[in-house]
Amino acid sequence: MSTVDNGVNVQALLDAREALKGAPEAAQFTWRASSRWEKGVHSTTTIEKFFGLGQEQSHKTRAEFSADHPEVFAAEDNGITPIEYLLVGLASCLTAGVASVAQNRGIQLRSVSSTVEGSHDIRGILGVDGDVRNGFNDIKVTFNIDADASKEDIQALVAQSQKRSAVFDALTNPTDVTVEVA
């Protein structure tokens, strides 16, 4: 029995994997956000409920997130920019994956940190040049990991985390987004 403890209940995840093999409908989740405009480009987005395992679910607490533009865009900087939220999602998803895979492989983590950099040519969103895309040009993630494992095993951890990451997939592959007015 492994004495490795990264705080991830891998057995529960393995059990869920087995259970969902025979119950694909329970695996259908819907994540939800509600947003309201404050003023200018400042908005507040709330996350609390979601649907999954066949029923309504709720986070323990309701979370609110402010977004705005910085002062260099002539705004009030009441929160990070919308596009920066994508970097928060990417960093946290890959980090969760590293911890989970390490637990499953019996690797004790001591520390995991990462930096994420997204290159963005803002001529796209400003409409300066129609050939410049609106989103990131590219994103680079760099991990620093201190663990009871070889450099090769650590690289393999990160590679497996990428392979199973929801956010890595959402950013590297297209998703159909429908926008409607009620």
Add this chain to the structure above:
Amino acid sequence: MSTVDNGVNVQALLDAREALKGAPEAAQFTWRASSRWEKGVHSTTTIEKFFGLGQEQSHKTRAEFSADHPEVFAAEDNGITPIEYLLVGLASCLTAGVASVAQNRGIQLRSVSSTVEGSHDIRGILGVDGDVRNGFNDIKVTFNIDADASKEDIQALVAQSQKRSAVFDALTNPTDVTVEVA
């Protein structure tokens, strides 16, 4: 002169557009996040500095974001899930766009709210079925807008916001993401 005031300094954005036509290097931004693993799948991501207009920039305040998995995933729910951060980014980006375009078109907004729903088959991330993707299957955004404008003009506002949205582009089109171990 328009008396419409949505709190967006459109003139500054139009001036920036003109200025950046002749200075493409100033339009190259780098957005950054730093993340550290806490325990289990819980992490904290910090956003403060970025690069743009040819120099280091900083938000007014340093912002921290917790991410975790919910209790139904045998985790402690110390924050929203990584993938939910993408919905925060999408809602706030489209809302900022609606406010900016409305200002530019002389449309007074009274209220703007939206709900975002992301469908996610978690068999992908759990490794139940290799044919199921890790990310969202699709995302649906629904706006409720009260403004001094016709239904058609409101729909056109939302359409233009989508057309210029950094996050809409980042989710609907692929981005190259490189992940390295230092």
